[in-house]
Each structure stands twice: as C-alpha cells, then as structure tokens.
Amino acid sequence: MRARKPRTTAWGRRETRTATSDTAEMPKATGAAETLPEWRDPHKGLWLSGLIIPLTPFLAWGLVSLLGPGVFWAAGLLVVALIPSIDRFYGPDRTNPPDEVMKQLENSRYYRWCLFPYIPLQYAGLVLACYLWTHAPMGIPERIALATTVGVVGGLAINVAHELGHKRTSHEQWLSKIALAQTWYGHFYVEHNYGHHIRVATPDDPASARFGESFWRFWPRTVSGTFKLGWQIESKRLKRQGKSVWSLRNNVLNAWLMSAVLYVVLVAVFGWAVLPYLIVQAVFGFSFLEIANYIEHYGLLREKRPDGKYVRVAPHHSWNSDYVMSNAVLYHVQRHSDHHAHAGRRYQTLRSFGDSTPQLPGGYVSMGACALIPPLWRRVIDQRLLDYYDGDVTRVNRGPVDDADPAEKSAA
Template sequence: MAKWAPHLIGLLTPLSAVVSLLVGGWWMLTPIVLLLGLYPFLDSFVGSSTIHDVEEEGKGHDLIVHAHGFLVPVVVLCLLYRVMIGVDSIPLLVPIISAGLATGASGVVAAHELGHRRPRSFSWWLGRLDLLSVMYLHFTVEHNHTHHKHWARKVDPTSSPWGRSVYGHLIRTVPRQLRNAYRIRPKDTTISLSIEATLLIGLAIWGLPYFAAFVGQALIAIYLLEFVNFIQHHGLERGEDERPNAGHAWESRTRWSRYTLMNLPLHAAHHLRSSTPYQRLRPYDESPQLPGGYYQMFWIALIPPLFNRMMQKSVDHSGGVGGA
C-alpha cells in the first residue's frame, strides 16, 4: 500500500459534512458523531506508531492536502444551502456544529500546510480561501512571522504557559494574534479584515440565518485551531536566548490523529524545519508525549483540572520537560 493512502482517511471529515448537509435530517449529526465520538475512541484503538522513517515523496500526499483545501469552501456552501432550503425540525445548531468541525479539523489543517507554500502560488491562495471560510485571514501572517520565530517563548501569544486553561488561552490569544498580524503587516491585515467585513455584511444583507450559520461554523473552527495551539507548546517555555529544540513542542504519535490531520501531531518536526511538507515530518524522541491523541485531548482540555493532572503525569513520565 502506498504510504500516502492512510491519509485519505482524513477526507472522511469534510466529505461526511458535505454529504450529510446535502441529505439533511438527523444525518447532519454524522460529523459530530465521528469527530467527537468515534475518533477519540479510534485514537486509542488504532494505537501509536514509533516508526521514525519519514514517508516517501509522491503526488498522492500533495493531492490529499489540496483535496482538503477545495472541500472547505464546499462545506461552507453546503451549510448555506441547507439554511436556504430549511432544516425541518432539526435545530440549526446541528448543521452549524457539523460544518464547523469539518472546516476546523480539515480546513485549518490544510490552510496551515498550504500557508507554508510559496507565497502567491496557487496552493498559497487556496490556503487563503480556506482561512477566509473561517474568518481567520490574519493567521498566515501571525503564524509564519511570529509563532515560528518565538514558539515556546512568553512573547508568543499562541504558546500557553503551564496551568492556563484552554478558556483563558482563547481570551488572550485571539486578540494578541490579530494585533501582532497588524503590527507585522498592517496593510495586508487591513485588507484581510476589510474582505472579511465585506463578506459578513453581504451575508447579513442576504439574511440573518445565513450570517449566523457562517459565523457559527467559523467560531467553532477558530476554537479548534486555538485548542491545537494551546496543547502544542503548553508549559514548554524556553528563554529568549535559548535555541529551540524538539523538547519545546508536545508530540502525539497516535496513528488516527496523524492520518486524519496530516501529521499535525508531529509538531516538533514542523517547527525545526517549517518548509518540510507534512509527509516528511518524523517523530523526535526528545519531544514530550501528549497523554492522548488530538481527538482525545479535545475532551480532556475542556476539563482544566483533568487536563492539568494528565499533563503533569506526562511531564513526570518524561522526567521534566521544557519550562514545566
């Protein structure tokens, strides 16, 4: 089997959203059941991989990330279509959550990968379209120019200190990232905000249900993005003059999270060389290991005392890491 084949599983996320939104009814619960119910279980059931070999190069990997990129705006359009034809007796919140989980778990991951491609290339623009779909166009500027320079430092708004909850992280990180993006690229950020504002005004004129549905799915996607930022460097603080190393990023080797999220859990490898495509990322023995896969960590992070206790156990098991 080709080494890119397991990553096809990740396309189930946006495809399930597209199909369920078109079919309607209680089928629209499908992405919710998959991502929040089945996938956390599969994180454990499928197990982890300790293989250090990187995957082979090939067009398959590239086609997969672009497929994710194309499907994101399709998910949003299907959501708006569902609002237009009606949701019958199903609460509007159901298709909003389903779409948001898909645009977050699929779209933001694809936008992150494509955002590291050559600026102004087709792939880069596709990533920008994905970010527009979730109202987060400033992400590329802040991520590439601040986070990758200062990751695991106090000055980095996306790196959370030890003991902070995901809720406290959200309140702090979103405005700070926007401010950083404006400071670095004021013209580009202003244009991005203007485009987003124009889109929102257009949706509001079209009808408040469309506006609410679009904003709702975007907020869910943004939460998923910032949840990932929250866990990736939590408590792993480095000094201003300290060189970054694999010990400054949490890692998860669970196969299900790796296959469905395009190796996003191998985060240290991404930081040590940000231009490396996802199929070339590899595990590092120096990286502390998260208590579970990303889908499991979603639920754990929602309960701060449980999150802190499990992260502390991981730190103790590692013999102390980073600044924790």
C-alpha cells in the same frame, strides 16, 4: 554543513538527547527499508481520510433525510468523536521514512492532491449548509448542530491552511488564505509564520499556553493576542518597505477582504437568516485551532542564553503524538517538533522524535476533549510535564507573574 559543538545548558541529560547539528537533530529512520525502491509509505492510502471531514455536511443531510433524527446534523462532531477509538485500534507509529527517499517523498504530487481537494469540498459544504439553514425544515437547535458540523470543517481547514501557508509557492499561499476565509482567521497566515514560530514556548507568545492556565483563560488571550500580533507584524513589514498599511499589499487586510466578500455573497444569495449561523460556525472553527494551539506547547519553555535571549527552538519545545489516525486526518501536525524545526517541510516527510520529546498520551482529539475540562487536563498533563522537567517547576512556562490568576499562581 558543519556540525555545531554540543552546548551545556540547564537541560542537563535531556539536552544530550537532542540534536546538536542540523543533520544530527533528525531522528534516524526506523522500521523502513534502507533502499529507495523497497520503501513504501505504509499509510499512503490513509492520507485521503482527511477528505472525510469536508464531506460531513453532506453526510449530515443524507443521514437526516434517510433516518430522521436531528442529532445527525452534528455529523461533524460525531465523526471526530470516532477518531480516538480508531487511534487506539491502530496505536502509535513512530517509524520514519529513510533519508534516501525524503526528496522523492517531498516532491510527490500524490500527497498534495490528498490536500488540495479539501478546499473546494469545504466551500461546497458551506454553500449546502446555507441552503439548508434557509430551506430545510429545521429548528434552531438543529441549525446550530449543522453550524457545529460546518465549524468542524472550517476548523480543520485552518490546519490545511497551516500546511499550505508554510510553502513558498504563491498558489499554495493563496490557497491558504482562501481556506482561512470561512472562519475570518486570515491574520493567522501572518501571525503563525512570523510570530508564533519565533516566539513559541515563551511567555511572549500568545499561542503558547502557560502552566496552570486553563483553556478557557487561554482562549481570549490567544484570540485577541494573535490578532494584534498579526497586525503588528504586517504593519511593520509594510512600513519598512515604505508602503501603506491600508492597502491590498497588507496580507492581513487582503485575507480579511476574502472573508468579507464571502459573507456578503452568502448573505446576498441566501438572506440575512444565514448570518447568525455563519458566525457560530466561524467561532466554532477557529476555536478548534486554538484547542490545538493550547495542547501543542502547554507549559513548555525555551531556555535563555547568557545574553538574555531565548535559545533556538528545539524538538523538546513541543508536545508530540504519533497516533496514526489523528496524524492522517490532521496531516501530521502532531509531529510538531519536526514542524518547528523544519517549517517548510511537507507533512508527509515530518518525522517522529520518540521519547526525546514530550509525548501526549493520546491524539489531538482526545487531548482536546480533556483540555475543555480543566481539572481533567491538569490531572492528565501537569505531572507529565513536571516529570519531563525532573520536577523543577522553575523551568516551565508560567508567564508573567502579574498576568497569572490565583489558580495559576498556586499551581506555580
């Protein structure tokens, strides 16, 4: 493919660090052998660690049965809380596979089978939780604690759905919808692929957080906005094809139908007593996704071309993190720049761009915890963001002026 000529933009020196062709924009392999037979994935076994998360309802049950304290019903949160410490132990890893092994790595079935078992384990844990909510000697706080554990499983299942939903095979796309059914977030399948990836890092994207916008203000905007956008995108698609919006061809409706059937079956089997906790775990689960959305593009803004349209998505429009454990559990979603540049690329082949892209000072778990405390988040990230833009606040995503609250306007 012929390389594009470099462009001169408002990015100045940082634009020169970013690629100007499809081949050049990929970082060179580092820390790996050049020949195919000699290269081995240094973290190959670690990819299985993602399957620990859907096992946490079983872990919670076992710990409470053996040790007694009800706090162990929140085992999902307790396990996730360990990840930042493991991240610090391993540290960041910016090595990339050499180009020569990419095709073989992409086609390796091992990495798919590190992912696929998540879904049956996810639903086994959900059924167990419904049984425990109705049969185990638990108080309401303990039931809520178990709901948070199930919510962690459902939240990370959205990340599994994210990986599968970008693939072209029909069975992976359907598995993506199945993974989303637990949290009633089936519209994500449409909105993320055909909305977020087009509008990312612009004020028009409900899933891109704005400079000065707290997570608690972002949450209702993104939850409602992604729902509306997903429905609009799917409605327009069907109308262009001359098909009814109110049919099973609607990818939003058929995904929601999966959720409805799932909840009806669980209530029919276990009774109405499980419904409040199913709702708690669903909200908890999709809120995990929205925390990730919040930190992935916070304050970053795509430049506009002379014709007023936004430039193509580039690596510097995403925050990245190369901490090993977080990347293993989240299937490399923290290498977010490469994901947006090559959305169909499988997680094991995503690459680090190093310091040519904005870098988070920690993994998604520690950064997500910061995001829940707005003053702490702004202290950690805002200056880092402004430094990346050489102190020019006009280059950050502040959103529409009339949509900002007073705190956001003063921040701008």
